[in-house]
Amino acid sequence: MASLSLLWGWVLMAALSTGANASLVEQRPRWALVRRGQAETLSCFLRDAQYPYMSWYQQDLQGQLQVLASLRFSGDKEVISLPGADYQVTRVDDTELRLQVANVTQGRTLYCTAAKTQ
Numbered sequence: 001m002a003s004l005s006l007l008w009g010w011v012l013m014a015a016l017s018t019g020a021n022a023s024l025v026e027q028r029p030r031w032a033l034v035r036r037g038q039a040e041t042l043s044c045f046l047r048d049a050q051y052p053y054m055s056w057y058q059q060d061l062q063g064q065l066q067v068l069a070s071l072r073f074s075g076d077k078e079v080i081s082l083p084g085a086d087y088q089v090t091r092v093d094d095t096e097l098r099l100q101v102a103n104v105t106q107g108r109t110l111y112c113t114a115a116k117t118q
């Protein structure tokens, strides 16, 4: 699992290796700092085709974890607006799940995962 942290004011996005799952997906960029209100595009790359369902999750500052989108097929797309951020998730191809984050005004952590089934 890779994760990104978004902080109030400036947005810090960092990849964290969290053990056994760390090699299943790879996030790029590894980290970034973005001004509040600006946009950023993040990509998650799948390294094991046996886990074709790719997902982005967010965890807000209160600790609430929720899925943003789980997408399987190339071209699949989902648009989600949540308090403090607008998201567009796109399954670019078999190995890439792109996350476009806009209008970021609240801190959060973003996680990319992959699974065998939805």
Ligand SMILES: *[C@@H]1O[C@H](CO)[C@@H](O)[C@H](O)[C@H]1NC(C)=O
Pocket: 086, 087, 102, 103
């Ligand atoms: C960002 O916010 C503006 C103003 O509310 C809105 O028009 C725009 O669609 C938002 N961007 C995204 C990607 O949702």
